[in-house]
Amino acid sequence: MSATPRYRRVVLKVSGEALMGSQGFGIDVSVVDRIAADIAEARALGVEVGVVIGGGNIFRGVAVASKGGDRVTGDHMGMLATVINSLALRTSLVKIGVEAVVLSAIAMPELCESFSQRQATAYMNAGKVVIFAGGTGNPFFTTDSAAALRAAEIGADALFKGTQVDGVYSADPLKTKDAVRYDRLTHERVMREGLRIMDTAAIALARENNIPIIVFSIHEEGGFAAILKGAGRCTIVDDDPADLDAVKA
């Protein structure tokens, strides 16, 4: 394990669904507090951290569309769910002394600042954790795409996807018992084999911008910092062989 983190600036995508803990819906504050502690650990390593949180613990637009409702309105509701989650994470971070700011893709000045690439970069340079709320601000997208987009905009070295499972498998491990877990994959293979750990738009954007994606379990306490230090269980999605060698060393 290396003491020097191998990434200087990262975006962490946090599963919205993970925030509900065992409740089945909404926010379990103890889970948010634990994720905040993991982010604090990464900051203590000197890594600049941007965060995108999903909304699956509260609302997904497809839920409306599948019942014959208006998809765009459903997606607006989903994006608002991500703002709620972002405000919860900011509260948990501030509580433990980590400077954090929420920047929303949808203007709501009474609640938080609006996103701009310039402001986000300035806050990150100043060492604040920047929480990107409201997804991309557009319907028909997901927070995975928002995470890849923000990672490209702020020049992140890697996109960490903290999700319900500990890596990318040959099939959804929650549905297929004998699914095989991969340590390393290329973006191209993830897309070609339709490995649905992230939506295709997010993978494509990361690939075009040479951003590695690191998939790990958000439930693993200390997992984020461990991977930053070169240890920890994860799948690395990267097209740059030299980069993969560096991970191995």
Ligand SMILES: Nc1ncnc2c1ncn2[C@@H]1O[C@H](COP(=O)(O)OP(=O)(O)OP(=O)(O)O)[C@@H](O)[C@H]1O
């Ligand atoms: N090939 C695969 N490898 C790993 N997980 C997979 C694969 N295919 C599907 N999955 C499933 O994808 C899930 C992650 O998808 P998704 O991004 O929708 O959830 P999330 O990370 O909880 O995000 P959110 O709740 O914010 O939408 C995993 O929990 C896993 O069950």
Ligand SMILES: O=c1ccn([C@@H]2O[C@H](COP(=O)(O)O)[C@@H](O)[C@H]2O)c(=O)[nH]1
């Ligand atoms: O850019 C975006 C991001 C999200 N949405 C809507 O929000 C929900 C929640 O996000 P998840 O990524 O599924 O956690 C999503 O289902 C969409 O309905 C969006 O419209 N645009």
